[in-house]
Amino acid sequence: MEMNRSAAMDMKENDGRLHIRCVGGEVAAQFIFGFRIELEGGVSFTERDFEQVGDSGIVTRGESAGGTSGTVRYRNDLLEVTVELELDERERAAVWSIGIVNLGAEPVVLERVSMAEGELRHFSNEKAYRPWMALNVGLQSTDMHAGIETIQPNRTSYFDSFTLLHQADWQWEILLGCISFASYFSHVLVTQRAEAVFDVTVAASLDRLKLMPGASAATEKAVLLFGTDGHDRLLEAYMDKVCRQMEPRSSFTKPPTGWLSWYYYYGTVTEQDMMDNATALREQFPELPVDYIVVDSGWFLETGFGDWEPNGKFHYDMKRLADRITEAGFKPGLWFSPLLADSGSKLLRDHPDWVLRNNGMPVAGMNPNGSDVLELHEKNNVKYVLDLTNPDVLDYLRVLFRKVTREWGYRYIKLDFLVRALFTDRGNHSSLGRDQVYFPGMSTAAAYRNTMQVIREAAGDDCFILGCAAPLFASAGNLIDANRMTPDITRRNYTANPVRPSAWELVKLCGRTMAARYFLHGKIGFNDPDVLVVRGHEPEGISDDYKPTPDEAKVWAGVVALSGGMLFYNDKLSELEEDRKPILRQLYPIGPAAAVPLDFFNPDVPERWKLAVRRGDEQWTVLGVFNWGEECRDMTIDLESLGFAAEESVHGLEFWSRSYVSGCGRLTLPAVRPRSMQLLALHARTYRPQLLGTDMHFTQGWAEFASAGWADHTMNVVWRPDYVQRGIVVVHVPEAYAYERIETNADHWEKRGQLLLLRQRHGAEELKIRFVPL
Numbered sequence: 001m002e003m004n005r006s007a008a009m010d011m012k013e014n015d016g017r018l019h020i021r022c023v024g025g026e027v028a029a030q031f032i033f034g035f036r037i038e039l040e041g042g043v044s045f046t047e048r049d050f051e052q053v054g055d056s057g058i059v060t061r062g063e064s065a066g067g068t069s070g071t072v073r074y075r076n077d078l079l080e081v082t083v084e085l086e087l088d089e090r091e092r093a094a095v096w097s098i099g100i101v102n103l104g105a106e107p108v109v110l111e112r113v114s115m116a117e118g119e120l121r122h123f124s125n126e127k128a129y130r131p132w133m134a135l136n137v138g139l140q141s142t143d144m145h146a147g148i149e150t151i152q153p154n155r156t157s158y159f160d161s162f163t164l165l166h167q168a169d170w171q172w173e174i175l176l177g178c179i180s181f182a183s184y185f186s187h188v189l190v191t192q193r194a195e196a197v198f199d200v201t202v203a204a205s206l207d208r209l210k211l212m213p214g215a216s217a218a219t220e221k222a223v224l225l226f227g228t229d230g231h232d233r234l235l236e237a238y239m240d241k242v243c244r245q246m247e248p249r250s251s252f253t254k255p256p257t258g259w260l261s262w263y264y265y266y267g268t269v270t271e272q273d274m275m276d277n278a279t280a281l282r283e284q285f286p287e288l289p290v291d292y293i294v295v296d297s298g299w300f301l302e303t304g305f306g307d308w309e310p311n312g313k314f315h316y317d318m319k320r321l322a323d324r325i326t327e328a329g330f331k332p333g334l335w336f337s338p339l340l341a342d343s344g345s346k347l348l349r350d351h352p353d354w355v356l357r358n359n360g361m362p363v364a365g366m367n368p369n370g371s372d373v374l375e376l377h378e379k380n381n382v383k384y385v386l387d388l389t390n391p392d393v394l395d396y397l398r399v400l401f402r403k404v405t406r407e408w409g410y411r412y413i414k415l416d417f418l419v420r421a422l423f424t425d426r427g428n429h430s431s432l433g434r435d436q437v438y439f440p441g442m443s444t445a446a447a448y449r450n451t452m453q454v455i456r457e458a459a460g461d462d463c464f465i466l467g468c469a470a471p472l473f474a475s476a477g478n479l480i481d482a483n484r485m486t487p488d489i490t491r492r493n494y495t496a497n498p499v500r501p502s503a504w505e506l507v508k509l510c511g512r513t514m515a516a517r518y519f520l521h522g523k524i525g526f527n528d529p530d531v532l533v534v535r536g537h538e539p540e541g542i543s544d545d546y547k548p549t550p551d552e553a554k555v556w557a558g559v560v561a562l563s564g565g566m567l568f569y570n571d572k573l574s575e576l577e578e579d580r581k582p583i584l585r586q587l588y589p590i591g592p593a594a595a596v597p598l599d600f601f602n603p604d605v606p607e608r609w610k611l612a613v614r615r616g617d618e619q620w621t622v623l624g625v626f627n628w629g630e631e632c633r634d635m636t637i638d639l640e641s642l643g644f645a646a647e648e649s650v651h652g653l654e655f656w657s658r659s660y661v662s663g664c665g666r667l668t669l670p671a672v673r674p675r676s677m678q679l680l681a682l683h684a685r686t687y688r689p690q691l692l693g694t695d696m697h698f699t700q701g702w703a704e705f706a707s708a709g710w711a712d713h714t715m716n717v718v719w720r721p722d723y724v725q726r727g728i729v730v731v732h733v734p735e736a737y738a739y740e741r742i743e744t745n746a747d748h749w750e751k752r753g754q755l756l757l758l759r760q761r762h763g764a765e766e767l768k769i770r771f772v773p774l
Helices: 231-246 262-268 271-284 318-327 346-350 391-408 444-459 503-516 550-563 581-587
Strands: 008-014 017-024 027-039 044-046 058-064 067-075 079-088 093-102 108-124 133-136 147-150 156-160 162-167 172-178 186-194 197-211 216-218 222-227 257-260 292-295 331-336 340-342 364-366 383-385 412-415 464-467 482-484 526-528 567-569 608-615 618-627 633-638 649-654 659-664 666-672 676-684 690-694 705-711 714-719 728-732 741-744 748-752 755-759 766-772
Touching: 008 067, 008 079, 017 079, 017 222, 027 079, 027 093, 027 172, 027 197, 093 108, 093 231, 108 172, 108 222, 133 156, 147 503, 156 162, 162 186, 162 231, 172 186, 172 197, 172 231, 197 216, 222 231, 257 271, 271 292, 271 318, 292 412, 318 331, 318 391, 331 391, 340 346, 391 412, 391 444, 444 464, 503 550, 550 581, 550 608, 550 618, 550 676, 608 705, 618 633, 618 666, 649 690, 666 676, 676 690, 755 766
Parallel strands: 257 292, 257 567, 292 331, 331 412, 412 464, 464 482, 482 526
Antiparallel strands: 008 017, 017 027, 027 044, 027 108, 058 067, 067 079, 079 093, 093 216, 093 222, 108 197, 133 147, 133 162, 156 186, 162 172, 172 222, 186 197, 340 383, 364 383, 608 618, 618 676, 633 666, 649 659, 649 676, 659 666, 690 728, 705 714, 714 766, 728 755, 741 766, 748 755
16 A cells, blocks of 8 residues: 655664654654664673674665665674665655574574664654554454553553554654564564653564574564554555565455354353254344354363363254254354363373473463353363474364364354463463463464464365454464454353443443454454344343443444444344344444544544445445443534535434434534444435435445436436345435425335435335426
């Protein structure tokens, strides 16, 4: 992606440190940095501890399409270090990596390498009155801290993989981090020392890599991006670079739909529960294009993780269930946590040597009571990490997933708690003090990716793989097809008054993390926002405090819909309240893309999510407006921020209420209720009758209609052949047509002011509306 060309960018080397500068308009930024190499035993070297090779340090420098490249070499008695850097002025981007050669006679052990350690300085003629904000994307899919942070002066902030710094008063963004993730986990440290001066480190653990004499190693690729065109363009440019490095691919061209057992049944699920809901789907919701029926945790032996054989609730036969789901017209799916094994499992009793050990002690990825999303009996067991470098372990996983997919017949697998084989639950995995798991002879990230490749090859490219609690970027490639983007939307209670987020707090938390990661969708896999749960009651015999009001249920439905990602739901369909059932229908099929949070740098939860929709030559904006607060308030929309012209008259419909809205320049939504959201379909007003929306799908026209044409005073609306629902169609009739006679093939129609509401029978292929002058 090409960024705005109005800024100039250059680089130079001075006293061993690299200088990168970007100037645009009234503002400029400069990053001056060196490197640091940390060895075992506390020994470290910076660029000051080396002599440069060559007179100037830049031994190759060539102009290429829009940029320059350079190489700087450093040498001392122990190591030779090479910095390879490329500068692309069109994208205002710098990419570099560090190579290390052991020149000594003995092995050296590399603990950590800082690809950049230096000062980032921003220059402007204007004072900034608002604080700097930063994106924290997190390490793994279910992180609860992902979102926007306020940078606190003189306090170091930690970010996994990369961060995006934003100064609202100057409308500048600066992105720093890594774009490759195949071998090592990287992080960024940022400390603000003055209004626009930061100490910045981009580093990676090299996982105690032993470098033999004469051997070499290379870091991941670091990146620096400058932007003045908004966060969405800069994040798109960043993801383009990530994709070029990681080469993500999948056999699946669109996100899947389905039903999942966990958030209603939790670990109590039975085979009959699965089939009851499959039957309800087919009989009560035949119009929903649901792909998969997925059994979550609760199907395997109670001896725990590792003993992946069915228990008595499933008649000790998972092939039987897969066959029944297939016969019902769906594809079966199954849950696993394949990289861990319970201390009491038969797997570990038979193969104690399969456990990863550190100084002779087995490595515990999950400790008793270490997770509040496990079943009660599972909390009491230590879950050990399997040695992912052991060929027997890899063979075991290969055999397991061949059996599951080829013998049992499952076409979807959900792989959970993957991060716990990489970083244990002792401490915060998104911090310098995290408890990382180390594998013999291989980096943690490489061991993980190699294992996931074994699972992929065993399951086949035609088996959909969802990663859950999986590293976001290290999972890119052909390893998984989708990744969870949020924490669990509901959680079962095992004790009275548990210390945990409330149900509404979980909705806000999941909304916050989904907004922070919207840009990942369709780049390194599909986003999974977690399941659509809209029930207004707790499951029978289970406490989880999840009893959303209708407004709160629509808030979560809005987040799921606007994510553009996977659409699975979970409620026990036979007991779902009648007023909640339309929500299920209104979200299918999945929308065309992920909505962009316009107020992305809101440190709470973004309130305005924009989805651009196109049907042929027509285009409109679907806008989600969220009131996350506890008070009713008016909410005003800047229509220019949505792409409308300053003097353009805009109108449309609010989806849930079918209320008409209009504005020019600004649009005010009066008295938006607390804990609610509105879904608007906004169009530039035309001189003729105009299709404004429907009550059928949240996009209000994208899913339902193939086209909506106008000729000879006639509107001709053609239904999509694969969309079978029929409901209310709303047409705006301007004053010039208000007194014309209406001829239509609709089964029922009525006028309400300037709105024409029409309803057509099932099976109709097109809707015609003719306005006949009197």
